[in-house]
Amino acid sequence: MNILVLHGPNLHLLGKRQPEIYGHETLADINTTLDQHAAASEHPVVLKILQSNHEGELVSIIGDHIDWADGILINPAAYTHTSVAIRDALATVAVPVIEIHLSNIYAREEFRHHSYISAIAVGVIGGFGSHSYKLALEAMIHILRQTAENYSETPN
Ligand code: DQA
Numbered sequence: 001m002n003i004l005v006l007h008g009p010n011l012h013l014l015g016k017r018q019p020e021i022y023g024h025e026t027l028a029d030i031n032t033t034l035d036q037h038a039a040a041s042e043h044p045v046v047l048k049i050l051q052s053n054h055e056g057e058l059v060s061i062i063g064d065h066i067d068w069a070d071g072i073l074i075n076p077a078a079y080t081h082t083s084v085a086i087r088d089a090l091a092t093v094a095v096p097v098i099e100i101h102l103s104n105i106y107a108r109e110e111f112r113h114h115s116y117i118s119a120i121a122v123g124v125i126g127g128f129g130s131h132s133y134k135l136a137l138e139a140m141i142h143i144l145r146q147t148a149e150n151y152s153e154t155p156n
Pocket of ligand 1: 077
């Protein structure tokens with residue numbers, strides 16, 4: 001299972017960025033937890049974790065992994081609420097996508113209540129701080145396992 005994990009703008013500043021909303025863990029802490037979780041999985045999981053502050057770069061990264069990724073975990077950060085381009089890139093790659101947020105975007109300002117990404121995601125996990133990422137990774141492993149099992153059960 002090859003899983004691409006993407007962090008959007010300003011998430012490189014986690015730990016320093018509004019800790020009352022986003023917590024005290026750094027992005028490196030979150031990535032380490034994800035790597036440990038992947039390594040402990042009974043299924044072989046390869047994670048590739050990237051962060052960018054630039055919309056076009058995120059679009060390029062997504063497209064560049066069209067033949068690699070079996071699933072994508074993405075916290076699009078502010079681009080959640082603005083980016084048709086990232087949505088289109090994710091839809092093009094056509095693998096399961098899980099949208100992640102540290103905060104509960106529905107309990108915040110109204111402009112955060114709309115996501116361009118949710119409609120093309122299999123699910124959205126938010127509001128659990130850094131734990132949202134771990135929950136999303138578990139959900140993705142579950143989805144990819146089910147897909148693999150269904151595929152192996154399909155008669156020729
Ligand atoms: C966020 C929520 C977004 O509204 C915000 O712009 C972010 C982080 C979250 O993880 O809670 O940058 O995606």
